[in-house]
Amino acid sequence: MEPTKIVEPAKIMELTKFEAWIKDNFGTVNGQGDEYTMLCPNPKHNDTQASFGFNVRKGVFNCFGCGWSGSLFEFVARYLGGYQAGQMMSELKKKGFLSENGLKNSISSMIFMPDTLPPATGRNDYLYARGFSDETIKVWNLRTNLALRAVIIPVYDEANVLVGYRGRRLLDLDSRYFSSLGLPSNRILFGLNHDDGKTAIILTEGEFDCMWLWQHGYNACSLLGGNNVAWEQMHLINKLERDVYTVFDADEAGNRYRNAAKHKLKNLQYQFVPCKHDVQEMTKYEIRRMFCHHRLNTKLKRSD
DSSP states (O other): OOOOOOOOGGGGGGSSHHHHHHHHHHOOOEEETTEEEEOOOOTTOOOSSOOEEEETTTTEEEETTTOOEEEHHHHHHHHHOHHHHHHHHHHHHHTTOSOHHHHHHHHHHHTTOGGGSOBSTTTOHHHHHTTOOHHHHHHTTOEEETTTTEEEEEEEOTTSOEEEEEEEESSOOSOOEEEOTTOOGGGOOBTGGGOOSSSOEEEESSHHHHHHHHHTTBOEEEOOSSSOOOHHHHHHHHHHOSOEEEEOOSSHHHHHHHHHHHHHSTTSOEEEOOOSSOGGGSOHHHHHHHHHHTTOHHHHBOOO
16 A cells, blocks of 8 residues: 655645646746745736735635735636636645635635526526616626525626626525625725716616616616725726716615715715615606706716
């Protein structure tokens, strides 16, 4: 019987397809044991300090320069797709390099990846019941996770770079919304990748409100989770150099958003549009009437 071979952690980067892929595509990789660093591959981060690091055993990555973070599976899948990323994670686990928790991080990311999930069109009574069209479902790349009974919403930044996912459980649970690991919620305005670059923009409370207004021809973006409006989000709005109109739901959460936005939008050209209902519960006619009442409908209509 052959003796068991003991592999030193420092040898991990010499034994896997993951190592070959990293070196072939991202240049010099430094590190030892489970921790490795390299120049950040984020196209918006001009990294010169090798700020990007990943831990193979934990199955996570993080850039200390730009804040990009998530699971190792998610990082690989961003370039190669979910199937090949799954193959690499499986190899790392079989060879004893990826821990059980690291594998769980990968699995939690897999539930979000669009290429591992069926499209929501033709199979999602929840979205159809809320009035969303097939065109909206396709344009926003909405997916259905049948195992979790959830709608998966890809989240892109203003440069149309995929940064994570939001999920909405279809069951009536206390915690209906969830996010992928490392989603930078306070630095993203959902929907800015669909901005037409010309029309005044409507800031809404959530992803469904944003997509609902888009479906009816308006230029909208929204906050992502939580009860606060982050300064980073206000900076994104400021860079648009256009008029901003806020439409928040007529409930307690909407009031919190409204009060936070009043404080942080005070130096911008903005106007609060009173909403007597939840935005996504309003019909096309009610939305038009709301904006016409404030003489805004023509100004806010998207120029496709």
